[in-house]
Structure formats: structure tokens, C-alpha cells
Amino acid sequence: MTVNLLDLDAAGLTAFFAAHGEKPFRARQVLRWLHRFGRADFAAMTDIAGSLREKLARLAVVRPPAMLADRVSDDGTHKFLFDVGGGNAVESVFIPEEERGTLCISTQAGCALDCSFCSTGKQGFNRNLTVAEIIGQLWQARQVLGAYQGKEANGERVISNVVLMGMGEPLANPDNTVTALRLMLDDNAYGLSRRRVTVSTSGLVPAMDRLRDECAVALAVSLHAPNDRLRDELVPINRKYPLRELLAACRRYLEKAPRDFVTFEYVLLDGVNDSAAQARELLALTREVPCKFNLIPFNPFPGTSYRRSSAPRIRGFAEILLAAGVVATTRRTRGDDIAAACGQLAGQVLDRTRRTGRRVIDLRLERQEAGA
Ligand code: SF4
Secondary structure, eight states: OOEEGGGOOHHHHHHHHHHTTOOTHHHHHHHIIIIISOOOOGGGOTTSOHHHHHHHHHHEEOOOOEEEEEEEOTTSOEEEEEEOSTTOEEEEEEEEOSSOEEEEOOOEEEOSSOOTTOHHHHTOEEEEOOHHHHHHHHHHHHHHHTGGGTTTTTSOOSSOEEEEOSSSOGGGSHHHHHHHHHHHHOTTTTOOOGGGEEEEESOOHHHHHHHHHHHOOEEEEEOOOSSHHHHHHHSGGGGTSOHHHHHHHHHHHHTTOSSSSEEEEEEEBTTTTOSHHHHHHHHHHTTTSOEEEEEEEOOOOTTOOOOBOOHHHHHHHHHHHHHTTOEEEEOOSHHHHHTTSTTOOOEEBOOSSSSSSSOBOOHHHHHHHTTO
């Protein structure tokens, strides 16, 4: 059976070469060719002996997910759609800004957690993405954006930040997420700083502890409610890991985190979680956790009964947080909306959970194409 080398981090490649009687340093060489230089053809790996290159061609492949589409907006935002087989497709988004370039990637085809306001959740769940499918989104985006063709020669990074905030709950796919994160941080691969890689979670407490111990990167938490009663409804995983446990896990995480705060994401839903009293309740709830808030105006999708909060209501909510000395940003631009919380990206999911009871065919992409 051939191995997809994009599924392996440095430890995995070392084990692969050991199993085939090769020296450990081969892992470092191949890692650099694959990820730093973006090469998929073994013949191009010129510092590797010809006999080993032939062996690799027999034993292994380099297979990222196929890119189905790359739509570029006027502001330079790219939306990539990737085929992950079986009728499923996931999206990544690249958002260029003056000081940085951020790629938002997906970790699952769909999501099983069924948050009530989330378009991804409503599409159901098919499966976890493999490491090659997760890291392959970065690999493919770098090809398209020219990162492998010398644009980074002067030290400028085309993709300086990666956020795991696309389709899926990254910590419900912890093994593959952690391996992909290790590749992002590895100096022989992408060499990203831990501060510039962010995992967004809805609050899977045991997996947050595991991430802290195994690969602590920056953390964002989808909070969305100031008390358990409302959060049980909006983010059902809260019934298993209520706020008290979630906030304690955030404090534990900060002991090893590369940043000294957690980002709380809060989608503002008109008349549901956006009152002045709820803003004050939120301040009291998070008093003990160094944090900042991303306030996200809700993007309605077909079939939802939630509405976006009015601009004055969003402003009023933010002002209460700001007046208490808490950093609170309100996301406005299209690209920022996308990379502000998990479940903000489109795709296509053949639901295996029977939640939808039918095939969901990329409603959001159809809407976007129709200019909605
Ligand atoms: S908000 Fe995040 S965790 Fe909840 S259903 Fe959507 S993708 Fe899953």
C-alpha cells in the first residue's frame, strides 16, 4: 500500500524511513522538499540518492486534496474549494492584509456538534479530514499564491497566519489536527510561530487540555452566550462541558499558551444574546480569564430563524465591554466574518448523521454565486 507523505509529520516520516531501512535524516530532507519547497515530484529532490527516489516513487505518493475552485474577491480574498472525496468538499479562505496574510482552513467534512446558529452544523457530518487533507489546504494555497515560487525569498511571508476556524470542530479530530499543527510549526516545513496559528474550539474540555500539553498554539473559544441556560441551547456541547469547566480549561490552557489571553468569539443574534444585561453578565462570567472578544454580526443562511443584531445594538454591546477595559473587536468585512469563528465556511457535506435527512448541496456557495 502506498503512503501519502503529506499525512506524516517529522516523527511519522522518520518512522516511515526507519521501516524501510533508511536513515532518520532523510525525514528532514523530504520534509523540506514537500513543505518548504512545495515539491510533489520525487525526481526533483536532488539531494536524495537516485535509488531512494526510485524507492519513494514505488512506496509513496504526495497527494493533497484536489482544488475545485479558487474564487478571488475584489479585496484580494481567495476562497478555495477542495474535493475530499465521496461527494464532500471543504473550503479554505485566504485573507490578505497589510501586515499579514491569514489562511482559514477546515478540519472536518461537516460538523457533528450542531450549534443552533451554525450553517456548517446544519449541514451534518461526514468524516474527519486526514492530515494530508488539512495540511494540503495550506500546501495548495501556497502553490496558488506563489509562495513556493520565490515570493518569500526576501523574508516576506505570503501566508503568515493560519486559523483552524473553517468547517468542523478541530478538537473533535484531535490526532490529525495536532499532527497538522506540528507540520505548520516545524522549521523544516512551514516554520510558523505558535502565536500565529490559532485553533478555534466550541469547548471540548479534555481535548483542550491535550492540545495544551501536545501543541499549544493560540486559542479561540466559541462562547456565544453568557450563561449555561442559553449556551446549552446555542452550543449543545455545553451540556457536556458547562461554562464553569470550560473557563477552568481556558485558565489551564493559558499556563502554556503562546499568547497571554484567550479569544472569545461571540456571534450576536438579534434578541437572543445581544442585550446590555447579557453584555454585563458576560463580563462577570469571564472576569477570571484574561481574554479579548471577537463580536461577530450573524450571517443569516437559508432555513435559520436567527437574525443579525442591528448596528446600534452591536455597538451598544461592544461599548459595555470596552467601558470595562476589555478588548472587544467587531468584525465587519467579509473576509473577517469568515475567519472569525468556526463554522463560517461553506462546503458540501454528504451527511452521515441523518440530521439533515437529505443531501445538502452547497447551499451557501449557490447563494454566493447568485450574489446573495
Ligand atoms: S459553530 Fe463550530 S462547533 Fe458548532 S456546529 Fe458550527 S462548526 Fe461545529
